[in-house]
Amino acid sequence: MNILDKTYYYFIGAGGIGMSALERFFKSIGKEVAGYDKTQTELTTELIAEGIDIHFEDNIELIPGGINAENTLVIYTPAIPKDHSELNYFLVNDFKVMKRSEVLGEITKHTYNIGVAGTHGKTTTSSILGHILKVANVECTAFLGGIAENYDSNIILNGSKYTVAEADEFDRSFLRLSPKLAIITSDDADHLDIYGERDEVKKSFQEFAAIVEEKLFVHKGLPFEGAFTYGVDLDADYDAHNVRIIDGHYVFDVKTPNGSLTDIGILLPGHHNMENAVAALAVADYMGVPHDKIKEALSTFVGVKRRFNRFEANGKIYIDDYAHHPTELNAAIRSVRELYPGKKVLGVFQPHLFTRTRDFAEEFGESLSQLDSLILLDIYPARELPIEGITSNWLLEKVNLNEKIVSSLEDSLANIKKQDFDVLLTVGAGNIDTIVKPIKEWLSEA
Incomplete structure (x- = not known):
């Protein structure tokens, strides 16, 4: 089955940040998009204004006419309860029903995919990388787990040869991706309700690293063999140094395996955001993005909503x-x-x-x-x-x-x-x- 062959795409949990990026993607390629969420938010209001049909009552009578098992793909999140009326209606009536992570994996597997994983920092890092590739006019779509302020959106649309996808460790979702390149920002324990033991979280990141086809980039100190490392004053393969603050913003130089970049300025506050910027820079440099475009993008990236x-x-x-x-x-x-x-x-x-x-x-x-x-x-x-x-x-x-x-x-x-x-x-x-x-x-x- 080609996931793009359907006419309708119906989302259960349509107001989720990851779900809405997929909704915007399908809408951008001319598909009919509708769905349900239990809560009306600023984001759902924006989605409705963009032509996505969303309702807020779990009621099969509210499912738009024209939707049937042949022409519709139903997409849901693991947070949806098992007794959800609409979800059960679709299951009983033989609709094709997939998790969000499965759909993201299907969309990106025929592209040159870059997965951004890590317990912390993946949204900012993937947003910075998406912005760099957009500024450099690389044909790329970036699926983000937050609203990038430069685009006021959680998706950056500029062609489909490359994709950037936030690789979520929750429910081991990131194992659905087929990344050519990947970043791992951290492997701290989280989601112990799913994993049980802290070591199981680390094991899942190792499993993710094993499916990366070409090259992995990790924060220096993380236990992944054969990867490029990055960091700030850590003597990493991609290492920020000579850090100073000018007019309230970080300015630094970066040593890379391909030479150096000097006087890089970023608008984002926080040491952790400098690390996120270096991670995105590393992948862009490896991909051959010109250094002047990398510097331009880093100096103009405003941030992600609700990230400091x-x-x-x-x-x-x-x-x-x-x-x-x-x-x-x-x-x-x-x-x-x-x-x-x-x-x-x-x-x-x-x-x-x-x-x-x-x-x-x-x-x-x-x-x-x-x-x-x-x-x-x-x-x-x-x-x-x-x-x-x-x-x-x-x-x-x-x-x-x-x-x-x-x-x-x-x-x-x-x-x-x-x-x-x-x-x-x-x-x-x-x-x-x-x-x-x-x-x-x-x-x-x-």
């Missing part, structure tokens, strides 16, 4: 970030401390998943203790049911701060207004993003 987005008003600094793992929290807080030394930092953190909160409780406690004060929101369950004893009050006890409280999301803005801070940092992967706009409006008025 900064806002300043009335003397207050506000940063919003997607961090939901202790390593990511550490990176976000480190970046704040580097940029704003001596400032009082208030963190608002929404834990994501009961299992992740349980499995990394001690590490979360240590990470959050680096703040000056903390508002800890209720745990966002996503696909999970509560686990007895695993609550935000329980997690708060592991945080070594004098100024710390637990709050609901609904009360969070009122609680923020009571706090004294110079820098406000909101972090989490659930629905904490719904308070970003109200916070900005309040700070602008204050």
